Amino acid sequence: MSFRRSPSPLVALGALFATFAAAISAQEIPSYPPPGLDSPPANLPHVRLISLGGTISGTAKERLNVTNYGAPRLDPDDWVAALPELALFADVTTEDLRQPEGESGPAVPHWMKVARRLQELAADESVDGIDVTHGTNVMAEVAYFMHLTVATTKPVVFVGAQRPWTGLSGDGPLNLVNAVRVAASPDAARKGVLQAMNQNVHSARDVTKTSAYRVQTFQSVDLGVLGVADPDVVKFFTEPTRRHTTKSEFNIAALPEPLPAVEALYAYSDAPGYLVDALVEHGVRGIVIDGVGAGSLGSLADAVEAAQKKGVVVVATARTHGGRVQDTPRRHESGVIPGDNLPVEKAKILLQLALTKTTEPDQLRRIFNEY
């Protein structure tokens, strides 16, 4: 049986509804007004909603299409129009910082541009909090980059969706409302860059995408959430103790461009050393190896030693996705820097930033201990 090949009145009605829904981009939201909208509270915090796109801005013609969606992508003002409830929590203004369609260049230079803009908004006294939408695949990396390079005490909250805006039971609308509530919450200040989806609030450092399609995909595997965006309140239980934002020694204003070249490799049984050699020949200044077990280099060890002799800095992370890589006596002697419990893609970002300051092993170890 195929829905597409045997149109029934019901399917036709569904398709009509889906088209309508895509047009108004609010098909999953009941049309009756929530209480309080007729007289929303005054003097609400000003939240700037920045779009970097993502699934949350994606649309499809059919509600059941939650895998092959895309254009036309929503503008940030479409979200605000579809979510009158935002007026209960904040005065939301929008900004579109997506790379122009068809002109998408490399990601990191764009992150740096966004970081500079976030730093400007941090200095803007009229702004109380910031939301940034992003595709979920690399959202955690981008958020961690901002966590390390934007000096602000204001809430900066990354948000996205696992299902497109037009998807049946789409998670985008509630995620977006909750992200605005978090950005508007005074309790969210001074906690570094945050990530809010599925009614949870995570730290940018520790959150990672763990499932390809489920709505609970974002987890802080080692450490858990900082707080929750529950129907009654936004509540925080803990705050991060590692350095970030205003306590970071890295700031977007002082970063060279491009950043030092750092690449990552995955370790596995009999992984050949020529992978490391190739990166060295290519001229990288640092390599992060996602090591086996507790960060062991395994079959890559000899090639790593040769790379270090040529001045390349090597950091070890653990492909276990949980637990710290420790500064064991043997590792210390080898000069390989332990990546703590950062996943490989975040250790790569921290190493790129660290190499703008130092190549000294003790300083690099300090940086991986402190951030």
Add this chain to the structure above:
Amino acid sequence: MSTETRLWHRAPTLLALVFATYALEACAADSPAPELPRVALFTTGGTIQSKGDHRQKLMEYNAGRVTPDELVGDLPELASIANVEVTEIANIGSGGMTTELLLKLAKSVNAALADPKVSGAVVTHGTGTLEETAYFLNLTVRSAKPVVVVGAMRPFTAMSRDGPFNLYNAVRVAAQPDAGGYGVMILLNDTINAARDTTKNNTYRVDTFVARDVGPLGFADSDRIAFYRKPVYRHTSTSEFDVSSLESLPRVDITYGYQEADGSAIDAFVAAGAKGIVLTGGDREAVERGQARGVVFVNSDRKGSGRVMQSERVAERNLVTSDNLPPHKARILLRLALTQTSDPKEIQRMFNEY
């Protein structure tokens, strides 16, 4: 009995000898620093201080208790990280913990930490109600110094027992000055968890203690003690609860919610003199009967994760909501709250803040 079996029976002794030799060597290698931190160790018993009659005995280990001297004597490695000063509060299973002992423990920890020369405190405890005692201390210890509650899932005599490393790590954390300010911590299985948020999650595994909603604060790894999180709710040095002059606490009981649960349990607890009752669902009329007699009711939940929401409808019924505290921790907070007030609104403030 075959020779093989007899040898097997002697294995614990042999094993202990081997371990002791290693331990002494490790100790001799690192000669103790002259000015070691002072750590106050309070022992209450539990599996970490229990013996079985053979090393496969992982349950029903009733072959005697481990004295505080035996416990510390078993870990010569402690001598290189801290001067441990031992006080025995009790030597019981955690099911036997009483209000009297809780108050004695809190007062003893407070007295020890008032000494500026003491770096921190460690408490041994059975794991069954460990999290209740830890949360009680989190609310009643008036110090920002590290306090670590520790236990074990396998007895002192067992194969692959977890107690020694747990105790060693607990003393390490308590001896570390920058481990203060996190509130009372629970440390088993290398993992540092916050007393408020942590619950026993499994009947026998060594990774039993889990902070289901929020995760751990950090880890006691071999290279260093790594912290990542700090609680933002009130505890220890910012707590308003003072037990220094208390000899008892108000009676608070818990009723479990289930299909067709009626008001019998609530009525019985009220008749027995309960000043407060924690509910995980309950008969509305029985609650109102109890409230008419001045009993305070707190809505908790039996799921073990997630917050109970506050709402106007619940507040109108003078019910307090427990946030994400499980019933047995909501009971601890309610007992302390009732030493100060019986106003549901004021008690709700406390449940929001602690």
